[in-house]
Amino acid sequence: MRAAPRARLGLAARYASLVLMLVVMLGPIAWQFLTSIRGRTENVYDGVLPERPTLDNYVLVAESFPLLQYVGNTLIVAVLAVTSNMLFAAMGGYALSRAGWKGRTSVFTVLVATLMFPFESVMISMFLTVREMGLVDTLIGVWLPGAVSVLNIMVMRSAFLAVPREVEESAVLDGAGEWTRFTRLFLPAAKGALAVVCITSFIGAWDDFLWPLLVLTDSDHYTLQLGLKTLAGATTTNDQRIIAAGAMAALLPMMLLFFALQRFFFKGVGEGAVKI
Amino acid sequence: MTPGPARSARARRKALAAMEAETGLVHRKWWIPYLFLAPGLLMVALFSLWPFVNTVVLSLTDAQILRGGTFVGFDNYTRAFADPDFWTAAGNSVLYLVVVVPCLVLLPLALAVLVRAKVPGIGFFRSAFYTPVIASAVVVGLIWQWVLRSDGLVNTVFLRLSIVSEPIPFLTDSAMLLVSAMIVTVWKGLGYYMVFYLAALGNVSPSLHEAAALDGAGPVRRFFSITVPQVKPMMLLVGTLSAISALRVFTEIYILGGESGGPGGGARTLPFLIRQVGLGFSGETGYASALSILLFLLTLVFSLLGRRLSKGDER
Structure with a gap:
């Protein structure tokens, strides 16, 4: 019985560390993504979340480039x-x-x-x-x-x-x-x-x-x-929104592929690495 | 390792008998495996063995991109040792290795321990931590450029909070650029090596941890006295692999610092210098080949060091 609160504390600490690492690992990607959907009239630095999210930047990058x-x-x-x-x-x-x-x-x-x-x-x-x-x-x-x-x-x-x-x-x-x-x-x-x-x-x-x-x-x-x-x-271009849209367009298909196939992926990377 | 070619007739007969015992009912003509291996062997010969031999030969000539060269002995090597650009690039590459390798040996291990527990949602965290690995080096460079630029995320926040009075030159100062690239390399490598450690941690028996916990050892103590010794071989492998890839760094610096490799080329690594010297209309293939061989030798030193350490560990 005495161990229970300690175990719960350990679990809380684990989740706190996990969330902290999540911010470190996904934060820069998220910042790029949020920039890529920011409205054309917005200032890129105003607030974390775009006020008028749009996909226009993706259309623009595909058109101008x-x-x-x-x-x-x-x-x-x-x-x-x-x-x-x-x-x-x-x-x-x-x-x-x-x-x-x-x-x-x-x-x-x-x-x-x-x-x-x-x-x-x-x-x-x-x-x-x-x-x-x-x-x-x-x-x-x-x-x-x-x-x-x-x-x-x-x-x-x-x-x-x-x-x-x-x-x-x-x-x-x-x-x-x-x-x-x-x-x-x-x-x-x-x-x-x-x-x-x-x-x-x-x-x-x-x-x-x-x-x-x-x-x-x-x-x-x-x-x-x-x-x-x-x-x-x-x-x-000097427009960071368009650069961000280009970068995201290159990354998102890979992320989709990876999340769909991650089961094979983790198994394979570990096995292939160890046996050589 | 399997023994080399049999030394005596008796040994050869024995080897043949062993081969027979190995294959049993399956008989095949000697050339059939080579037929299966032909595409692979052809590629290796064309794009690995031949380029290596060619690099060695070219490194002893004054060949340029648009004309063949004549034999000049070790001139290219003596030129390299007198070339300040070579020392800057070699120094940057080794410095890169010295900083990045300890980070990539220890941090992914901690991360693996963190995501090993079977708690709800852990699959999501594992995949999320792996995301930077599947992103290309160019995309990662662009992402971090937007974080570290003088008008990027970090500087904007710092300026607004008045932590700094003018932007930190993360990408415009050679030393800072090198540090920024190191951060990017570590960030991108964390998830990759985490998976290696997850595989190794799978072999650590939980009963040891339970026994130690009963004896009153806390999590930190258990990590250093049980987990670390058990994954030591994997740490050596990760150390070797990350050392070799640290010597290969190119794209991070190219994207973050531009084609010149930082102001005055001060953040150039060896691969960066090799490309600059060897290609283009005035490319000096001979000199670039000598630099390539020096890079190869540097890589060899670190992989042999890794092998030596892991051999010593087995004893």
Whole structure:
């Protein structure tokens, strides 16, 4: 009985800390959001909540600025990246997860070793390679180097490792060939990991900045993040409401996607991280 | 680790037998796994291994963006060590690491302990704390720009409350810009590493906490004497990962401080300098490659340090 008030005090302290952290983590985002819906005639600094909330700023940013074109370019890269990563990472991860072939350990070691090269230390050479291929200033050039990431191969590998050999053997006895086993048996068994690869490669393509900045020069080819940079450059607009609307337009789809899929997400990030 | 190539014929036979035992009924031609791995290996060869080799080679030449170079030995490296811009950038990168890593090792752990309890609404808090992670670095930069600008949220509030008489130059002074970028990096990383710790905390047995609580240990005491030792391997991993990403910082500074990297480029990090030197019409790919190799070596030092520490921990 004596512990009860103390436990309640502990719970209150926990919620107080949670709310404090909520303000720290969401406060800056909320401030940007509130600015983005502030009425055109209002002073941006008057009060926390806008008096005449409006979506006009979103319309304005889409009109004065090729936002939709940037979104379209980004979607092209993102769809390519998601497709190639899911397919190629699953194939590679499958091969690495299966025992009984020469060179498995060496291939695995080489792949893991490449994780040691930070992108920033090879980006100049990567740019030269992409230029050599004639892909500078193309969306294919933005997508190609990230077409399949080693990290995703490793995520798929750990998922496939969990498939017991007995199941594979019974499929062999049923006469299923390698590709059939891969598509009919292994892929369905790794749906969770595939979802993780799908989400992370989509977000990766949507959020990437430095590589598109190196590759793209013509603003017609800009991805969303590059477009936002020019928006922030203040050469286009000085109106913080419009900049805020642009930033929110880039963030809100990601937030929706994330909240819809968070179940897979937390599981995947934790698992993928620990097993490498 | 699995053993390397078998050293004797007997060992090789043994390895073959082990392989046979491993695979049982499943037989496959030797090249089939390579067929499956082909796209991945091709990408790694083209966009990871080759660029690395090429960077090493280019770093020993005076190549420029529009023409090939000739071999100049280690000239680019001696030039870097005499270049004040290199020392500023390297210093900024290391300073960034030294400040950001302890924050990102400790704060997300505290956050994970906070959101681990199964109390009503905790799922919402977890997702909310993760939101900055899914926001792009550009969006995060824009959000914080509007908080830290001379006419941003913080300065406006401070001015109105007369806490300061003129705006704090968060984004217009090199040192302050670096600090602002660090705050943004930590803010964005909290949720990311929180998830790592949540996974690690899942393995900490609750009975230990209960026993300690019965012995009269308070929550703070229990945190330091039970939780911390148990998540120590994860702390080392988070330390290594956050150190490597601290050395890679680019976008935060680019968005907050602009293309030049702060006044006079005073807040430039190594990746920032590499891009500036290496690209553009007068891009010096040779010199930029040498800077890239130096960045790689710096990263290597910290990842080996992390590995060393965690090895020592296992013993």
